[in-house]
Amino acid sequence: MRVLVIGSGAREHALVLAASHDPAVTALACAPGNAGTAAISEQLPVDATDPAAVTALAREWRADLVVIGPEAPLVNGVADAVRAAGIACFGPSAAAARIEGSKAFAKEVMRAAGVPTAHSEVVDNPAHIDAALDRFGPIWVVKDDGLAAGKGVVVTDDLAKARAYAVTLLDGGHRVVLESYLDGPEASLFCLVDGTTVRPLLPAQDFKRVGDGDTGPNTGGMGAYAPLPWAPDGLVDDIVARIVQPTVDELANRGTPFTGLLYAGLALTADGPHVVEFNCRFGDPETQAVLALLESPLATLLHATATGKLAEQPPLQWAPGAAVTVVLAAEGYPGRPRVDDVITGADAPGVLHAGTRRAEDGSVRSSGGRVLSVVGTGEDLEAARTNAYQLLRSVHLPGGHHRTDIALAAARGEVTVPGGDQAQAAANG
Template sequence: MRVLVIGSGAREHALVLAVAEDPSVTAIACAPGNAGTSAVAEQLGVDAIDPDAVTALAKDWKADLVVVGPEVPLVAGVADGVRKAGIACFGPSAAAARIEGSKAFAKDVMAVANVPTAHCEVVDNPAHLDAALGRFGPTWVVKDDGLAAGKGVVVTTDFDVARKHALMLLDGGHPVLLESFLDGPEASLFCFVDGRTVVPLLPAQDFKRVGDGDAGPNTGGMGAYAPLPWTPPGFVDEVVETVVRPVVDELVARGSSFSGLLYAGLALTSDGTQVIEFNCRFGDPETQVVLALLRSPLGKLLHATATGKLAEHPELDWEDGAAVTVVIAADGYPGKPRTGDVITGGELEGVLHAGTRRRDDGAVVSSGGRVLSVVGVGKNLKAARKQAYATVERVHLAGSHHRTDIALRAAKGEIATPVA
């Protein structure tokens, strides 16, 4: 099987590495890829958000399976174009990808499917903003209704900060979603879906804030770990039955059947598990830890999902133990990152590339905000953390920064779900 992966981040590097371990895969390409994926996959140039360009590339390269990593190409209809050409594609249609592309659409789906989620209100006119903000708080959750790469959300107890962010979004032509604040720890659950069949993966937790102790602004994600030792018994089965399956069935009822990876962002609150958001693809950086623990051949699993044969796939096999990933970010991130700095240690085991490129002289340099994702695996979270941070210390990127507390509270047993 010839597999073409679309994307250029650490998620795609993790996908490429996992697919390469599948004996049924005979060739792998990544477009546009990065300096890390170039070591294990053929690099191909493409405009990843152009359905015609991706489809033409898949046909020219004779791909048997196209795997679309990021959300923007999916919302743009890349999977539709590839499937129309008769090529199997892992990733939902543009219609189904609205579950991430429009938070208002996702809220409507959840309301009809009776899925527990935060109370919300959409504001598309600045004249209505203050009255709407007055109906929320004392902690305000203000979101961009569209795609924002994890950075369009502000959670604050300061009314003025909430109002400023909302006005910025509205001034840019983006509707604003106000939500009630959900207490309790957060979790991410990935599920393979091929229309109606749902196969969950291990739950994970990511860290959105840029600094230790969840300080500073939101980012695309500064680290993650899996599994979650603090979740209650039966957690995954409960989420599948009360959250994922009802949404999958509602999308079918709307003529927007979902095929690919459905990601549920969850809060384990004092009122039970509630949905924060849905994504239409593998999350980054959670993918890096979940795939590090997956033993089942990934190529076959992706192909079964893309071809509607997920129900026939064997039960998933997992490594014992835990995985932790730590993101190394460029100076300036999550604002404007500094780029072009030389990276040393990028070839070490467990180091996944995101914002990197290889110069003509062969040096690997930074080319984005989140530059590397360092993965450690061990018998438990403490051991996985130790391995990940030991590797981080061997990587050098001038001016870079990373969190030092990824999975720390979980490793110490300090996370508990609220009691109603």
């Protein structure tokens, strides 16, 4: 099987690395890729958001399977174009990708499917924002309706800050989604979906804030871990039954079946799991942790998903233990990052590249905000944490910064789902 992965981040490096271990894979390419993917796959230039360009590349390279990593190409219809050319493609149609491309659309689908989620309102006129904000609080959740690379949300107890962000979005021509605040730890559940069949992967948790203790602005993600030792028994089955499968069924009923990776971002409240948001692709940085534990052949699974044969695949196999991902970010991130710094230690096993490039002198240089993901595995979260941070100490990026508390609370047993027995009962149906 000739596999072409589209994208250039650490998620794509993780996908390429996992695919390289699949015996069915005979050739592997990444477009446009980065300095890390270049070590294990062909690198091919392409505008990842251009349906015609990606399709032409897939034809020229004779791909048997195209795997689309980022959300923007999916929302732009790249998967539609590739499939129209007769090439198997892992990733939803543009119509189905609206589940991430428009939060308002996602809320509409969830209401129709009876999926538990936060109360919300869509505001598209600045004259209506004050009255709408008065209907929320004392913690305000203000979101950009469209794609925002994980940074399009403000959660605050400061009404003035919430209003200022909403006005900024509206002034920029973006619709605003206001949501009620959901209490409880957050979790990410990735599910392979072939239009009807749903196969969940391991649950994970990511860390959006830039600083330790969940301080500072939101980012695309500063770290993650999997699985969740604190999760109630039966949590994954409950999420699939009450959230993912009804959403998949609703999309199919609308004539826009979802094929690819459906990512449920959840708050585990005292009343059971509620959807914070849906994404239409593998999440970053959770993918780096989840795939580090996957023993089933990834490319085979993705091809079966893309061709409607997921139900024929055997149960997924996972390595025991845990995995922890820590993101090393450039100085200035999540604002304007400093770039073109020389990175040392980036070629070690367990270091996945995101914002990197290989310079003419052979050095690896930074080229983006989230530069590397460092992945550690171990028999439990504490061991995985130790291994991840030990590996990180061998990597040097001038001005780079990272969080020191990824998975710390979970390793200490300090993460709990509010409601105790009530939450357990909800998770068990």
